[in-house]
Each structure stands twice: as structure tokens, then as C-alpha cells.
Amino acid sequence: MDKRVPLIFEQTVSGRRGTTFPSSGISVSDAKNLIPEQFLRTGGDEVSLSSFRKEPALLAEVSEPDVVRHYTRLSQLNFSADTHFYPLGSCTMKHNPKINEKISSLPGFTHAHPYQPDEQIQGTLEFLWQLEKMLCELTGMDAFSLHPAAGAQGELVGLLCCRNYFDFLGEKRSTVIVPDSAHGTNPASAALAGYSVIPVPSNKRGRIDKDALRKSLNKDVALVMITCPNTLGLFEDEIQEIAEIVHACGALLYMDGANFNALVALAEPAKLGFDMMHLNLHKTFSVPHGGGGPGAGPVGVRKNLEKFLPDSRIVKEGEKFRTVPESSQSIGQVRSFFGNTGALLRAYAYILSLGHDGLKSVSENAILNANYLLKNLKGNFKPYVDEPCMHECVLSASESAKDGIKTLDIVKRLLDYGFYAPTIYFPLIVPEAMMIEPTETESKKTLDAFTEAMRAILQESKQSPETVKLAPHTTPVRRLDEVTAARNPILRWKRHG
């Protein structure tokens, strides 16, 4: 069966309609009675969107049945957490509870306009206020801003707060230290905030090299950004000492909370010594990833940094909730309106469902499952550091790479076995890396099947290497030519292209 689907534009039949509207009683040519023709498509060398022209607009002309079938068929070309084990390391592809979807589509929430007066939207303000408090209790931080749309924007907010903090103190500090194992967003966000970035190496134990860090630290360093647990899936077990060193030179310590699924209701980042952090609600707090967003990346800070958080905040006065602009020292706004409220609502419903007891079992079972996979697979794939991991493990296919079967080949073959691929070639310090995060919601049975698949692929690598090298074989398309795509970019459909 051909699993490929024509583009929506290729299904166009001139004159075919999907959604229609009540008649406005005016036509495009009447519009010039309301606004001068020079502003209209018809007033220049364009023609009206719907009129016949040599090149009709690249908006499809299709019916609702066409649209429903088209996008349903497209959806079926995806692997997803609902349909497949999706062990994409660092992304926490856990089960996304359906109750959250039901809650977040209640019209009382979805139809709240961001500029409605506070008294009309008390329900929304109440859950946002509660959510901020919950995140504070889980992390030990004193305040959270719910504005950032994603983790990377959270990082930027943290960095800008840091900048305002040192401006406030009258100190000039221009560098940020980022471990070599960090996500690319850390250095990218630091650069965007105007800092220069100093990388710090990892030691043989896969942790930050404390001596190297000590050497890099000086009065020019504003912030040290640490992912905890780190991207090797290891807890930074010297973190409290690191915090002391960092604080001793007057710098602040930031936690990238991408891996908070390992610590939720288990350890409090503030007690570990962090001054600020972000959380990815689309990871730890079960907001669905949506094929690449929307997410939410709230930022938590200690008391001394609260006044720098972005505008605006929610306060409770008696039984009423109110939005207030933040202090004049605020970094300002990083987006329009309040935040990705729809995502925040899902996280709130999730925290209510699980409670602190349920959240503790999240981190515990995430750690349990990851260690189980590590134990099962470490005989076949070398772990970067051979010790228990947190919520994910990083393995290397460098052995089989010597025989010409690379990590890329192995994970492409995994798709044929019905498993999405782990994160690969990251962290950058691990050759032929596979970062595997099973999450707490997967069962032993699934993990066993995954283990078997990984072992079977290694067998195939020896017995019929071509099967692996040419994989995948069963997906809607076979291995795609990414080099040509980048060299001769085709980024939109053209009728004669």
C-alpha cells in the first residue's frame, strides 16, 4: 500500500468549498466603499484571493471531507507517544493523560480573552496563582513566572533576570559558564542575552570537572548554567559544593530543569543550591509535545531575584485574584499576554491528579525504568559512565560503529521494530551516543520488547548488515536525503516546481 499522501494543494478542485460563512452581503468589489482601494488586493497588481488568475492562491480549494481525510491520513504517518514507545532522551515523552485534554478544552477556559477585566476571569487567575505556588513548593523556589512559552525562553528570562540583578548590584559581569554536555539552547540563550559563553569540561565520571570550573570562575562570571540531572542522565553529586564555589565568587547558579522528571517531589533544587531554574511543563508535567510545541517553560527564582521577573504577576487579595504589573526592576515582557495558559492548565490538572505522593512515584519509577534499560542493554552498548543513572541513560554504539553500523543505522532500524528512536549524537561528548528515556509510564513488558529489539538489531548488524544500513524499510518513506534538502532547499510547494 502506498502510504504517501498528496499535498493538500494537489487535491484542489476549483470552486470546491469547506467552511462557509453567513453572507456578509458585500463582495470584494464593495470593500472599496469602506476602505480605499489602494489597500485592497484588487487595488494593485495582485488580484482578489479567490478570483481566477494564472497562478491561483496556494490556499487549497477542498471540502471538509477532503480536509478531514487528508489530515487524518497525515496523522497516521507519525509515530507518537499515544501509538508507540517514544524513548526520546531529554524530552520526557510520557503518557499525556486524556483528562488534561478535556479540562483544557472547557469553554470557560478556552474563551477567556487576555484583556478581560480580572473580575470576569477569576477561575483562570485562580488556577494560575495555584500553579505558581505548586511549582514553588516542588522546587523550593520563592517565586515563579509562568510567562515563558518554552524552555529556551525560560532560559532567556533567567539570564535577563541575572543581568538585571548584577546591574542592580552595580557589578559588571559578562560571561556565563556552560558545561560541554549542556543542551544547545543554554549557550544560544546566553549569547542572545548578551553574554559570552565559556564551556567547562566534564570529568571521567561524567560530571562537571570541579577543578576546571574553579579555574574558569572569576568576577566576570555572572551565571553558571547546569542541567540537573545532567544530559548523561547522572545526578551532579557534588552540586552543593559547586554551588558554594559559584556563590563564593558572587555568581549565580541556574538549573536547566529539562530533566526534572528525575527529581520531581524527590529533591528540591533550591536546597541543592540553585538560585533560579526553569521547568519544561511539556516534559515533567505531561503537557503534550504537539509535534514540537506548544510547551511552557516557567522560571523559578529565589527571593532576591523575584523583583526582576517578567511582567505581569498574579496576586491574591482576600478571596480575589488580581493581575499586577511587576516592579520597575522587572526585565519587562518576553511575549505578548500572560503565557501559554492552555499548557499551564494541563500541567495544573496533572499536578492535582497526582498530588505530591503521585509525583514522587513519577520520579522514582522514571529512575527505576531507566536503570532497568541500562542494566538490560549495557552488555550490548557501552554506557558512558558505568553506574546507576537517573531518569535516562546514555549508551554508545561505538563498538558496532567500528564494523560500519552507526548509531543512526541502529535507530533507523528501531523504527521498523515499532519503536521511535532515542535522542542520538547527544550529548556531544559521547561518541555514537544514544540517550534513552523510558519515563515512568512505560511498563516492564514494553521495556523488555525494546531490549529485545535492540539486541536483535545488533545480531542483524553482524548477520545482514545491509538490512540495518538501509533501514527503515516499513515506514511511509525510506531513509531521506537530508543533505540535498539543505543544499537545494525546497521549502514551499510551487505548482510547477
Next chain:
Amino acid sequence: MQFISNTSQEKKEILETIGVNRLEDLFANIPRDSLFSPKINGVLRKGISEMEVSRELQSLADKNRTVAQIPSFLGAGAYHHFVPAAVPALISRGEFLTAYTPYQPEASQGTLQATFEFQTMISELYGMDVANASLYDGASALTEAALLAVRETGRRKILVSRTVHPEYRQTLKTYGKSLNIREIPFLNGTTSLDSLEKELDDQTACVILQTPNFFGSLEEGEKIGAMTHAAGSLLIVSSNPISLGILKSPGNYGADIATGEGQPLGISLNYGGPYLGLFSCKERYLRKIPGRIAGMTKDRDGQRGFVLTLQTREQHIRREKATSNICTNEALMALAATIYLSLLGPKGLEEVALLNLKNAHILADKISQAPGFELAFTSPFFNECVVRSAQDPYQIQDHLSHKGIIGGFPLDKFYPDLSDCTLYCATEMNTEKEIESLVAALKQFHG
């Protein structure tokens, strides 16, 4: 309510396989004094059942009075439009909803092809060569456009009209603290061309315009484009995509980068998010643009397929030298917009734009006939207009609220110089009857 599959027997077996006695042994390296403990009188409680969660949140939702229940004339960057039922039905399919960034394209063709279709529609609508896979919202799209202009021209002065959405301008200032950002005043609701002419020079990276602007008025894109290009600067235009159903596309009057808030394209108001940052530009800036981009290619059998492309611009490859720090974007919202535009087609988009235009003009006519109310500007507008009132806009808002109407947006918050003005919006959702009851309530207030 937990969502853990393993039984205690399975957990026991796992522990045995791992070879530890107790679960705690696996994280013994976490300092004891940092362990989490529930706070006394804290907001975190123990877990509750799905039924209880449902009940609790329904009662919170019931505390809101929203545009779902009562007529609303609020716009100001977030619009109440009709969302065809197929949009939420399709985007809530688990295969779209619970996938992530398509790092393995062979197992993500659904998301990738939809993204490619999205890019095609957005570049077409804005009259540009290329579009990316989305940014966070209209504010971040505009800000990233300005940063691109700075990178492209090597100049650091940015001219932004005061008619651009105030929250977009604030976002621009937050991101561009080290840049020389100058605001151009307005005259009769649109950018003052004289002031712009004075500020434009060979240090200017870009001119930023919104049209229809924050007041709903249409800017002289053509003239401003010509002035901007004469100074060797880039023209950045932010436009409401619905308006482009009838209005000239930014590309047609020379925009180099065109952005927008995609929320009107089938996305609920949701108290401000998630929305959808639209970003499109001319091809020559392609390798400098921020964010994900899907591209067409072939598989090893020569069949058409889609991948994420030009990734060497991005943070996961280029790190501190990336064109932006963005990673997760608004993919699902981009899908909603793609489905919305497919359902409407060129004819439907034109119809909905005409309905907005017509309703807003009926609203403007009727309000300005009420004693004590007049249009603040005479410039042409799309679906919003500024109304000056003899009475205080906040008191009017209160009065309307008591009458069961969500009034317009008092401009005082962002424009102290327009403290006697309110921004009113009408979309296809506002019936003539609603407009009449609004005007009746206003007349009553004026007494």
C-alpha cells in the same frame, strides 16, 4: 490518580534484575538535606481521582465569564473568531498531539508534511518567498525579525511605530536591550511619515510596521516601504492573517520580512496562549532565519518526503552562534492554522475578512452616532477602531460588564495620551443585534 503501568510485582522484578535491594539505593547520591518534603498548609495535596479533578476544574471554569457566554468587543491582538469543528477534532488526534519535533523524519511524515503545507500557505498569504515552521507568538516573531535585520545589515538602530502592538514593542525592548530602538509617533492613528523620514538614516537596520495596526488602522505600507528601502533598511511588517483575505499582502508593497500573530487562524483565545508566531521573508535571508524549517526531499527509492532542514542555523548544532535560541515552537498551533486555512480556502478567507470589515464599520457607524462618543481617527480601518468618549473608558467598561457585555479595550494602559479612548473590535462573531445592544448600553451610560 497515577499513570504508572508497572505493578508492584513487576517493580520487584525490575529491582531484582538491576541488582539493588531498595529503590532508594538508585538515588542515594542525592544529598539527604535536599530531599523534598510536602509543606505544612501547602497548596500541594495528595493525588485525587479523575472524577474529582474534573469536578474541581469545571467549577473553576464556571467562575469565568467569557466570550463563550456574553458578547465581546475586545480585540487588541487576540480575536474571537469562529473555529470550525474540524480544527480541534483533527489537532487532538494523538498522533499529532503526542509526537515531538520530527527528529526522525521517516516516522514523522505527518507533522513534516503539514509543516511544509503551513509554510506554503503562510508565504503565499503574506506574499513572501519562504516561511518557517512557527515561533512562539506575534511578539516573538516580530522581535526575531528585528534581530534578523540587525544581523543582515550590521546596523543597530531600529525604528518601530508606536502603532505597533504595545506588548510586541515591550518584547522587542526586552530582547533588544543593547539595540538603539526608537519609536515613531502616530498621527490620526497611523505612523507619522514626517517623523519617520527624520529618524531614517544609514544606521537604521529596519522599520517595523503593523498593519492593520494596533488601532485597527491601515498603514501606508507602500510609501513607508519606499522610504525604508531608500535608506538601505529592511521593512518588517506584522499583519493579522485574516485581514490578508482582502488586503494587499506585505510582500506586494515591499516587505522584506512579514510576521503575524496566527491566533485568528482557528486558535482559541485561551487567555493569551498558546498562540502562533508567523514568520516569513524573502529568500535571500533564508540562511539567517530563526526556528525550524521543513523541506522537501527524496528518500532512497526516489520518493518524495519531508525533513527538517537548514539545521546548521539552529541551537542544537550551532550553539552560541545559532540564529536564535528557539527549540520547541508552536507546531500544533501551526497545524491548527493549516487546517483552518484548508477548510476556508481562498473564498472562505475572503468571506470572513469581509464580514469583519463590514461588522466593524457597522459598529463604528452606530457608536459614533451615540451622543458622547466619536471615532478618534479618520484613517481607514479593518476590524477595530478607536472610540473617544466623554466618559471615563474604565467606567464604561464596568457599566458594560454589569450589562453582560465585554466592552472594548481602554487604551490608557498603553497610551496615556489616549486615556479617553477605547479600542473596539468586531469580528464575524458579532451580530448586528449585539452591536445594537452595545450601543444601547453606551447611550444609557451617557444618560
